[in-house]
Amino acid sequence: MSDLLVLAETDGAQTLPGTQPLLGFAQRYAAETGADFDVLLLGGTEIGVEAEAYRQFGARRVVVAASPDLQHPTADRAAAVCEAVMRQTGCQSLAGLSSSFGRDVLPRVAARRDLPMLSDVMRLEKTGDGLIFQRPMYAGSLIATVRIEGEDGVFSVRGTAFGPPESVEKTSEVEAFDVATITLPGGVTWISLEAGANKRPDLTMASVVVSGGRPLRDAETFERLLGGLADRLGGAVGATRAAVDSGIAPNELQVGQTGKTVAPQLYIAAGVSGSIQHLAGMKDSKVIVAINNDPDAPIFEVADYGMVADLNDVIPQLMDRLN
Amino acid sequence: MKILVAIKRVPDPYSKIRLDADGQIDESDFTWVINPFDEIALEEAVRLRERGHTVEIVAVGIGDAEWEAQLKTALAMGADRAILVLDDEPADPGSVSELLAAVFRREQPDLVLMGKQATDDDYNQTAQRLAALLELSQATFASALEVSGDEKRATVTREVDAGRETLEVSLPAIITADLRLNEPRYVALPAILKARSKPLERLPASELGARKAAGVAIIKMEAPPRRSAGRRVQDVDELAGLIRAAAGRS
Ligand SMILES: Cc1cc2nc3c(=O)[nH]c(=O)nc-3n(C[C@H](O)[C@H](O)[C@H](O)COP(=O)(O)OP(=O)(O)OC[C@H]3O[C@@H](n4cnc5c(N)ncnc54)[C@H](O)[C@@H]3O)c2cc1C
Ligand SMILES: Nc1ncnc2c1ncn2[C@@H]1O[C@H](COP(=O)(O)O)[C@@H](O)[C@H]1O
Numbered sequence: 001m002s003d004l005l006v007l008a009e010t011d012g013a014q015t016l017p018g019t020q021p022l023l024g025f026a027q028r029y030a031a032e033t034g035a036d037f038d039v040l041l042l043g044g045t046e047i048g049v050e051a052e053a054y055r056q057f058g059a060r061r062v063v064v065a066a067s068p069d070l071q072h073p074t075a076d077r078a079a080a081v082c083e084a085v086m087r088q089t090g091c092q093s094l095a096g097l098s099s100s101f102g103r104d105v106l107p108r109v110a111a112r113r114d115l116p117m118l119s120d121v122m123r124l125e126k127t128g129d130g131l132i133f134q135r136p137m138y139a140g141s142l143i144a145t146v147r148i149e150g151e152d153g154v155f156s157v158r159g160t161a162f163g164p165p166e167s168v169e170k171t172s173e174v175e176a177f178d179v180a181t182i183t184l185p186g187g188v189t190w191i192s193l194e195a196g197a198n199k200r201p202d203l204t205m206a207s208v209v210v211s212g213g214r215p216l217r218d219a220e221t222f223e224r225l226l227g228g229l230a231d232r233l234g235g236a237v238g239a240t241r242a243a244v245d246s247g248i249a250p251n252e253l254q255v256g257q258t259g260k261t262v263a264p265q266l267y268i269a270a271g272v273s274g275s276i277q278h279l280a281g282m283k284d285s286k287v288i289v290a291i292n293n294d295p296d297a298p299i300f301e302v303a304d305y306g307m308v309a310d311l312n313d314v315i316p317q318l319m320d321r322l323n
Numbered sequence: 324m325k326i327l328v329a330i331k332r333v334p335d336p337y338s339k340i341r342l343d344a345d346g347q348i349d350e351s352d353f354t355w356v357i358n359p360f361d362e363i364a365l366e367e368a369v370r371l372r373e374r375g376h377t378v379e380i381v382a383v384g385i386g387d388a389e390w391e392a393q394l395k396t397a398l399a400m401g402a403d404r405a406i407l408v409l410d411d412e413p414a415d416p417g418s419v420s421e422l423l424a425a426v427f428r429r430e431q432p433d434l435v436l437m438g439k440q441a442t443d444d445d446y447n448q449t450a451q452r453l454a455a456l457l458e459l460s461q462a463t464f465a466s467a468l469e470v471s472g473d474e475k476r477a478t479v480t481r482e483v484d485a486g487r488e489t490l491e492v493s494l495p496a497i498i499t500a501d502l503r504l505n506e507p508r509y510v511a512l513p514a515i516l517k518a519r520s521k522p523l524e525r526l527p528a529s530e531l532g533a534r535k536a537a538g539v540a541i542i543k544m545e546a547p548p549r550r551s552a553g554r555r556v557q558d559v560d561e562l563a564g565l566i567r568a569a570a571g572r573s
Contacts (some may be wrong), residue, residue: 011485054414074490075451075461100483106464107416107451117535118416132542141340142348145542187460187493195486204484208570233570234533241502251466251482251503258440258502260484266569277336283550287569289562297436303554305565314559321563 001033001131002092002152005040005063007082007105008054012043012071015050016203018097021312023057023165025095025121025157032126036060038089039172042081044071051174057165059172063089067179072190073101079108084182086113097203098156098261099215110154117154120261131174139257140280149225159204160263160284196250200227200236203253207265208235209281211255214242215271215311225315226270232322238262256281256299270311274299291315324376324474326368327432328402329423329450330384331358331442332393341447346543360438363500366507367468368436369401376470379403379412381430385422391523398518399510405521410528415444417536420452425531433474439464439499451564454497461491462503470494489518534570 006026009018026037038061039054041047048064055062065081073081082094082105094109096102098120110117122143123134130147133155137144203209210230216222222243230237239249241256255262257280268284272278274290274297282288283302290303293310300306307314334353336339343349357365365382372378382397384390384404394405408422429434440447454461462479466487469478474494481488482501492498556562 061499075463076454100464100481100485100528103447104451104461107448108455108461110417110448111420111452111455114417114536116415116539117446117448118539119448129542136547137544138334138340138443139336139445140547141339142342142544143547145543147540147542149537149540185458185460187496188462189491191489191491193483193486193488204519233566233572235570245503250486252484252486257442257445265571266566268566283547288550288553288571295343301552302550303454305556305562306553307556307559307562314562317559318563321560 001029001035003027003035003085003088003090004037004093004095005020005061006037007094007102008041008118009099009101010041010043010047010073012073013046014043015041015047015052017202018099018159021156021159024162027058027165028124028162029095030058032124033131038063038091039263040065040082040085042070042078043072044068050312055152055171055174056167056168057172058168061089061173061175063175063177065177065179069184069259070080070179074106074188074190075104076188078082078105079112080182080184081177081179082109083112085177088177092152093154095155095157098158104155106154115152115154116148116150118148119124119156121155122158136280139276140283141276158261160261196252200221200230201234203236203238204260204262206236206262208233208264209238209242209264209266209285210235210268210270211272212240212243212270213237213240213272214246214248215275216243216248219248225311228319229315232319233266240272269299269303270315272299273297274302279306294296324470325379325381325430325432327369327427327430327435328361328380328382328397329435330361330363330365330382330392330393330397331438331441332384332386333358333441336442342544342546345398346545350560354545355389355393357396358438358441360440360500360502362437362507363502363504364436365397365400365402366505367500370505371470372401376474377387377540381406381432383408383423383426383485384408385410385414385419385528388485390450394523395518396510398523399515400507402489403521405523406509407523407525409525409529415538416448416452417538418444418533420449420456421533421536422528423449423453424456425533427453434470434477434494437497439501460492461498462490462496463499465498466501466503468498468504488493
């Protein structure tokens with residue numbers, strides 16, 4: 001397999017914690033294939049200050065692509081930079097996080113370079129038949145073991161499936177990519193980001209997640225009960241699609257096939273039926289606790305501890321006991 | 324304005340997925356539907372018409388003859404005509420996007436609406452690939468869409484990990500639907516009857532002269548490790564203790 005470019009997870013202003021498991025994947029890839037990897041920090045003019053923090057993970061180079069035009073890196077521009085940096089570094093494969101950013105950018109690069117792409121990679125392993133990968137299909141009802149045609153590919157990596165990278169002794173070189181040498185596409189104008197209040201840990205990285213569904217009724221109840229319980233545990237809050245659809249919770253909290261994937265130490269599901277689409281995003285959690293007033297709710301089939309009860313009674317009591 | 328809507332046929336997302344003795348997906352009990360996200364994409368095209376844009380809606384699917392059923396449903400939902408690109412090969416996003424690019428060049432639409440992901444393969448790639456092949460702007464995961472009066476630009480709100488992002492894209496562009504873009508309507512019987520007279524073109528994939536892209540080979544599929552149900556807890560104090568322990572707080 002060819003050398004790998006790793007697109008650090010970024011919002012343009014800074015790199016994001018999801019980069020850690022991505023580097024874990026890259027180390028694994030390098031160990032299994034003997035190939036090198038480079039890390040690309042892409043973003044606005046300040047992104048370069050972070051280069052130092054990425055020199056200790058065994059990358060051959062840390063490449064910095066900083067430009068005011070990448071402050072809000074839209075997919076067309078980020079893909080153009082990835083493509084050019086792959087040319088500059090000689091990396092023929094590319095990996096990023098399976099996040100809204102990675103999912104937006106990576107397939108674009110795959111098409112530009114005519115590469116096969118694997119979405120949501122959970123595992124990789126060298127076998128007698130070459131490098132094989134695992135990825136979920138049908139909302140995680142099936143796990144496919146796959147191989148790409150050829151030596152080069154694009155990979156979006158499921159963050160919860162890889163641990164953080166190990167530090168190594170040798171430090172990586174830092175190299176600048178001059179964004180001015182390429183023409184960035186101009187068809188997309190970034191207008192705004194309406195971000196949720198960021199007072200809790202990142203949902204995908206939190207060690208405790210308290211999630212709720214439709215029966216939370218309204219945004220105020222959701223915040224009071226689930227937010228209250230999460231805060232007592234230092235955790236993050238998640239939601240089902242039904243809760244988001246009915247305006248009880250903001251979209252960035254949706255866990256599931258089409259939302260975020262989480263795998264915390266502890267996942268508490270309150271008033272969550274346990275649909276296959278929801279399970280797709282949380283069933284790799286270490287311990288699952290379910291609170292549901294229907295003894296036959298499917299969530300109990302995956303829960304380590306289940307309580308058949310009304311969440312409106314139980315959660316305040318739990319909050320009380322966990323104070 | 325001409326809108327191309329990509330339609331994929333998938334098993335009903337609530338189906339139970341089982342493997343047969345050969346490790347292949349057992350399709351015998353499947354009900355086949357339009358990929359839910361594509362239904363939302365199509366509904367959005369219809370709503371653009373209802374909001375006063377003059378639109379021609381062309382539904383396109385790349386698959387085998389069975390896909391006619393889903394394309395007929397698309398016609399009943401409001402597409403004006405449909406194209407079935409007949410291809411028996413198992414499709415992956417690389418090759419499908421090449422074929423869609425060929426259809427795009429033939430049809431020259433002002434806007435392509437697609438689903439953000441297919442609920443069977445869960446790839447989430449085809450639209451972004453198509454945009455790259457055509458060197459067009461993309462706005463994925465849309466939860467709101469507005470097309471300017473002159474139909475040269477679209478404003479799109481996207482569901483991203485951090486919240487809701489708004490972009491303006493020049494048209495033509497590729498836009499993918501997320502769950503909250505709209506709620507597709509029920510198709511009433513008169514619409515189904517009326518759709519029978521709408522054109523459905525069958526086009527062999529080979530006639531489009533598209534390249535076959537490098538793909539992915541599935542070696543095997545298996546059910547994920549099963550979690551077994553744990554135990555029921557009756558007492559809140561006990562539950563609090565278990566939660567405290569699992570959260571690593573003693
Ligand atoms: C294409 C597609 C993609 C999807 N993607 C996702 C996704 O990413 N994430 C996701 O979550 N869903 C997703 N869904 C939706 C999914 O199928 C379910 O509809 C959804 O997860 C149900 O949410 P819920 O459990 O909150 O609601 P419900 O199904 O209404 O369940 C509510 C549960 O709460 C229990 N309950 C009610 N009152 C109380 C009470 N007072 N105390 C305790 N328990 C109570 C009920 O017994 C029930 O089990 C998707 C669906 C489709 C078709
Ligand atoms: N064979 C196909 N025919 C038509 N459209 C497709 C096909 N495959 C994928 N698409 C479109 O691409 C979207 C994303 O699919 P995927 O990249 O496979 O997750 C789908 O929601 C469809 O709109």
